[in-house]
Amino acid sequence: MDKLTPELQLSLEQFYYREARLLDERRYQDWLALCTEDISYSMPARSNPLVDNKAQGQQDMISVQRELEDLDSEGCPLRDENYIHLMLRVERAFKRNSWAENPPARTRRIIGNVELQSVNGDRYSVLSNFHLFYSRPGSQDFFYAGQRRDELLRSEASYKIARREVVMDMADINVPTLGLLL
Numbered sequence: 001m002d003k004l005t006p007e008l009q010l011s012l013e014q015f016y017y018r019e020a021r022l023l024d025e026r027r028y029q030d031w032l033a034l035c036t037e038d039i040s041y042s043m044p045a046r047s048n049p050l051v052d053n054k055a056q057g058q059q060d061m062i063s064v065q066r067e068l069e070d071l072d073s074e075g076c077p078l079r080d081e082n083y084i085h086l087m088l089r090v091e092r093a094f095k096r097n098s099w100a101e102n103p104p105a106r107t108r109r110i111i112g113n114v115e116l117q118s119v120n121g122d123r124y125s126v127l128s129n130f131h132l133f134y135s136r137p138g139s140q141d142f143f144y145a146g147q148r149r150d151e152l153l154r155s156e157a158s159y160k161i162a163r164r165e166v167v168m169d170m171a172d173i174n175v176p177t178l179g180l181l182l
Contacts, residue, residue, distance in 0.1 A: 004116050013114050014129055015152070015159045020109035023181055028090040030182060036153055036162045041086060043166040043178065044068040048089035068167065078178055079166070089179070100177075104136045107180070122154040123162065130182060134175070142176060145169045 022031045035041075046067045052060065060066070069076060081089075094100055110131040117125040132144035151163035166182045 008116070009114070012116060012124070012126060012152075012167060013111075013157070016111045016136055019161075020111050020130075024095070024107050024109055026104060028093050028181070030100060032086060034159075034161055035086060036160045037081050037083045037084065039161055040163045041081040041166075042062050042077050042081065042164070043168065043182075044077045046168065046170070048171060064167070078168075086181075089181070100179075103137055105180075108133045124150075124152040124159070126150045126152055132180065132182065134180070136176075139176070144175060144180070144182070146182065148182065 009080070019031065019034055022028075045153050047069055048067065050064065051062060093101060093104075111128055112131075113127070113129040115127045117127055119125075128150070130144075130146060130148060134142045134144060146166055146168040147165065149159060149165040152159040153162045168178075
């Protein structure tokens with residue numbers, strides 16, 4: 001892995017802070033420009049497996065990875081999208097009959113624990129955590145939390161999101177939508 005410098009850490013954090021601001025300001029087209037055209041955007045479902053007693057004393061016994069139901073498992077992800085899906089979601093936000101978000105939700109994203117995992121050429125594997133406050137006039141407020149597992153592609157000026165896996169921290173889905181861009 002390339003040496004993590006304060007400048008590299010700052011540039012990664014600034015990228016994520018800018019991304020959060022664009023989404024909170026509902027600048028979805030600008031956000032989409034942060035994605036590569038071959039992006040993979042997924043959100044695995046989470047199961048609640050019993051502790052694996054055969055792995056007693058090992059970290060696999062209680063591993064988060066055992067809970068994820070994605071394309072690589074026998075489960076079904078909550079979201080499995082590419083650039084076209086994301087583009088359609090962005091375009092839908094600007095349609096006059098977009099009743100699901102009329103009036104639009106008020107959101108505030110807090111991004112933290114940005115951690116560079118590895119570098120392979122111009123590809124950066126990065127973990128980050130998020131909190132999202134979601135409010136719609138006339139309805140209950142909701143709080144989302146989770147982790148994002150990203151692969152960023154370094155471009156001349158900044159980064160582009162090539163892959164994102166969103167791991168939600170909820171045992172039961174009790175929020176109004178999982179259709180948010182996280």
